[in-house]
Amino acid sequence: MTELAWIDLALTSARPQAMGALLRYFRDLDMAEEAYQEACLRALKTWPDKGPPRDPAAWLIFVGRNSGIDQVRKRARHQPLPPEEVLSDLEDTERDLADRLDGAHYRDDILRLLFVCCHKDLPATQQIALALRIVSGLSVRQIARAFLVSEAAMEQRITRAKAKVGAAGIPFETPDAVARAERLGLVAAMIYLVFNEGYSAGVPDKADTPFCAEAIRLARLLLKLFPAEPEIMGLTALLLLQHSRLAARFDKDGQIVLLEDQDRSLWDRSLIDEALVLIDKAIRHRAPGAFQIQAAIAALHARAKTADETDWLEIDLLYQTLERLQPSPVVRLNRAVAVSKREGPEAALALIEPLADKLNGYFYFHGLRGGLLKQLGRYGEAHEAFDRAIALATSSAEAAHIRQHLDSMQRERTAAEK
Amino acid sequence: MLYAVLCYDAESEVNAWSKELDAKVMADLGAVNQRYAEAGKLGPVARLMPTTAAVTVRKGVTDDIVMDGPFAETKEQFLGFFVLDVETLEEAITFARELSAVNPANGTYEVRPLQYFNPGVPIT
Incomplete structure (x- = not known):
């Protein structure tokens, strides 16, 4: 590894911790970011000569804090001093800092940093962009490219999100157990959004963006901070299982390959094994949650050596549990797939027909409905459903996948008429 | 004499490795292992x-x-x-x-x- 690559890695992995602490000191996202950037620049200057510090995060926090204080003092000559409580925290000695570094402070620092990104007034896309920028340190260009917008537009989006977070006030008090659990739940949901943004795009180039890997890194980080939270184990396991199929999800032409048609030898066994252990760990807590159940469902797919060996009964039961916990038409839609495998297309169709109103604008609803109607030989209705799905597709790969269905249906019909 | 050689590192950094880098490190370590295995000197190797x-x-x-x-x-x-x-x-x-x-x-x-x-x- 080159020196630069090593430093880059150290900076990347220290970032959440360092940014979290700097945010606590400066109580302002921009100021924390500036201080962090300055610390990184100094690291690039001094680390190659002096060698790596023993604790890169502690080094960055210390240097970043001092450079931030300098900035505050410089500005103070031109404008009134910030309120005392903003600065009162800044005079700590280095030893005090070292004490803090071992403490539980870190945990709440990082959780806070993640938590400010999932502010309820921010739309999902802004939460994702903010987290990737602030916590993961992805460049605006990388984030813009993944969202298929210009760099300037993304810059503006992130600036607006930051302003909203700042205006709402960043919560600095140490959370009690209830508040902490609530934050943890929101942060877990936000990490899942980050992952899905990379995963569900349905285009191989985008699946290759760092979003999925970043989400997994954040989930692991969260699990390290909260090692006894079964839902965080579930979240991490779920992401690992979904990500394990990356190499099998698209063929060489970039077309979607369905789970049942995937080459299972391409699945990443090491990610699957890690996920299975995390599920085992979570189950010991006997506190089921939505992420754990979804991970358990994904695990049943991962454990099946071939698509035919899939335990659809167990999957159906798990979806029923998930529905009780978190009733949603999308969960019912997913359950319908399991039902179609066990009881046939008719039963599955009966299950999803009542969802038509709620899911009318949902690509997967029409895709699945078309598939079931096709199996039942109701070609005319299937055709309409597939047309609707194509109109709702969010990527060319999704649309192409439905067109394959239409083509194969055409062949079936021609064969039947002969 | 039998020796155990234990590996310590910052997990958060190793976990931030790209798949390619991880594969390269494993291959490079594997090459060292291979030489010792061929000389009949290497017992079990594990990565946690x-x-x-x-x-x-x-x-x-x-x-x-x-x-x-x-x-x-x-x-x-x-x-x-x-x-x-x-x-x-x-x-x-x-x-x-x-x-x-x-x-x-x-x-x-x-x-x-x-x-x-x-x-x-x-x-x-």
């Missing part, structure tokens, strides 16, 4: 899963306590290890409990799944 996958079995007053997460005390030292092939985490925990039951010391057993295992060649 991240510490987030670990549980720890600690002596309790009445029963052993199973805790999530890795062994984190610094006043105790790493003294030895076992490699176990079982179906579930539960079985591995049971094994650790049995060890703990017959071990008069107050030590702790961390149960950490392996990510990579190479049994090596028979050595004496």
Whole structure:
């Protein structure tokens, strides 16, 4: 590894911790970011000569804090001093800092940093962009490219999100157990959004963006901070299982390959094994949650050596549990797939027909409905459903996948008429 | 004399490696291993899963306590290890409990799944 690559890695992995602490000191996202950037620049200057510090995060926090204080003092000559409580925290000695570094402070620092990104007034896309920028340190260009917008537009989006977070006030008090659990739940949901943004795009180039890997890194980080939270184990396991199929999800032409048609030898066994252990760990807590159940469902797919060996009964039961916990038409839609495998297309169709109103604008609803109607030989209705799905597709790969269905249906019909 | 060589590093950095870098490191380590294996000098080699996958079995007053997460005390030292092939985490925990039951010391057993295992060649 080159020196630069090593430093880059150290900076990347220290970032959440360092940014979290700097945010606590400066109580302002921009100021924390500036201080962090300055610390990184100094690291690039001094680390190659002096060698790596023993604790890169502690080094960055210390240097970043001092450079931030300098900035505050410089500005103070031109404008009134910030309120005392903003600065009162800044005079700590280095030893005090070292004490803090071992403490539980870190945990709440990082959780806070993640938590400010999932502010309820921010739309999902802004939460994702903010987290990737602030916590993961992805460049605006990388984030813009993944969202298929210009760099300037993304810059503006992130600036607006930051302003909203700042205006709402960043919560600095140490959370009690209830508040902490609530934050943890929101942060877990936000990490899942980050992952899905990379995963569900349905285009191989985008699946290759760092979003999925970043989400997994954040989930692991969260699990390290909260090692006894079964839902965080579930979240991490779920992401690992979904990500394990990356190499099998698209063929060489970039077309979607369905789970049942995937080459299972391409699945990443090491990610699957890690996920299975995390599920085992979570189950010991006997506190089921939505992420754990979804991970358990994904695990049943991962454990099946071939698509035919899939335990659809167990999957159906798990979806029923998930529905009780978190009733949603999308969960019912997913359950319908399991039902179609066990009881046939008719039963599955009966299950999803009542969802038509709620899911009318949902690509997967029409895709699945078309598939079931096709199996039942109701070609005319299937055709309409597939047309609707194509109109709702969010990527060319999704649309192409439905067109394959239409083509194969055409062949079936021609064969039947002969 | 038999020696165990233990690997320590900052997990958060290793986990931030790209897939390509990880594969290259494993291949480079593998090449060193290969030379020693061919000379009949290398026993089992293992890479552990991240510490987030670990549980720890600690002596309790009445029963052993199973805790999530890795062994984190610094006043105790790493003294030895076992490699176990079982179906579930539960079985591995049971094994650790049995060890703990017959071990008069107050030590702790961390149960950490392996990510990579190479049994090596028979050595004496």
